[in-house]
Amino acid sequence: MPLDPTAAGTRSAPNTSSWRSKDALLYALGVGAGVSDPTGFELEFTTENTKGVxxxxxxxMCVVLGGGLGGPDSPLARIGTYNPAMLVHGEQGFTLHKPLPVxxxxxxxxxxxxxxxxxKAALVVTETEATDTADNQLLFTTTSALFIRGEGGWGGDRGPAGPQKVPEREADHVVTYTTRPDQALLYxxxxxRNPLHSDPSxxxxxxxxxxxxxxxxTYGFTGRALLHTLCAGDPARFRAMHGRFSSPVLPGETLDIHIWHGDSGTAQFQTRVGDRVVLDTGTATYH
Known part of the structure; x- marks a missing residue:
């Protein structure tokens, strides 16, 4: 059976999950905090027992939290059959409704x-809403766009227009981070645990x-650059981020995050490795 467009709207059952201080520390290290920051060690993200911090x-970090999209009962299991090797993670976004707790x-x-x-492809857009069980308030919303090559052509809706391209002028800021040769093993x-990121064969x-x-x-490295450039390192000011993956990155490569200021509280960004664009048509909002 090919993809079933009528599966749009399918929802998962509520999924309960938790994270702790150690998970927040590990995520921060996985996206380069403390190593690639040229201004310091980002101790507020990489330690839990520093005096005065x-x-x-x-x-x-919210993009790796939550659940409901994996397993036989997930909404993705109900969209029909396709070759998993033809699936590509095309876009990722999130909105924080309040600061993410440790x-x-x-x-x-x-x-x-x-x-x-x-x-020539199908585009499957997913959305996850996460509620903090401590106060029953919405904490974050994440969105993903998955491209499945070879599954288009049924004459259906092409979907909304793509995000706005970044400006053609020089960026207002360029932040450079170098990834570690073992970055994927840490992240x-x-x-x-997809072996594409660890197994040479x-x-x-x-x-x-x-x-x-x-x-x-790469998305997390870019988010750190946006956080420090737009929000003076204060996560409480970070509101939302969205970007489109356009080219893979090899561990050890250097990322240049180009940032353009927009209207009050908005920015656009593009992440490059040399002249190669790896994260494109990026947007961010902040307080």
Whole structure:
């Protein structure tokens, strides 16, 4: 059976999950905090017992939290059949409704927000809403766009227009971070154990000379640059972020995050490795 466009709107059952201080520390290290920061060691994100420093969680950590999209009962299991090797994580976004705690328990519900016909591919958009069980208030919303090559062409809705391209003028800020040669081995401890990011033979079968970095790791590096540039390092000021993955990154490569100021509280960004764009048409909002 091919993809079933009528699966749009399918929701998961509530999923309860938790994280603790150690998880926030590990995530921060996984996206380069304390190593690639040229101004210091970001101790508020990388330690929990530094005198005069209160531990905080990086805003982008929300993209690895929650659940409801994995397993046989997930909404993704109901969209029809396809070759998993043809699935590509195309876009990622999130909105924080309040600052992300260092420790919390959440109840999350995921849904298929849309299934669109892109001609040679299908676009499946998912959305997850997470509620903090401590006060029953919405904590964050995450969105993902998954491209499944070879599954389009049924004559369906092509979906909304793509995000606005970044300005053609020079960026207002460029932040440079160098990833570690073992960055993927560290980042995978946040939960994504896909051997594409660790096993050379598996990566070779996928057409890569070496294991590649997780797209969400590049996303986290970029989020740190936005946090320090736009919010003076204060996570309470970070509101939302969205970007489109356009090219893989190899561990050890250097990321240049180009940032353009927009209207009050908005910015656009693009992440590059040299002249190669790896995260494109990015937008961010902040207080």
């Amino acid at each position: 209160e531990q905080k969680a990086l805003p982008t 420790e919390a328990t959440i109840s999350s519900v995921s849904r298929i927000a849309g299934i669109y016909d892109k001609g 995978r401890l946040n939960g994504d 598996f990566a070779a079968a996928g057409g890569f000379d070496t294991p590649i970095l997780h797209g969400l790791c």
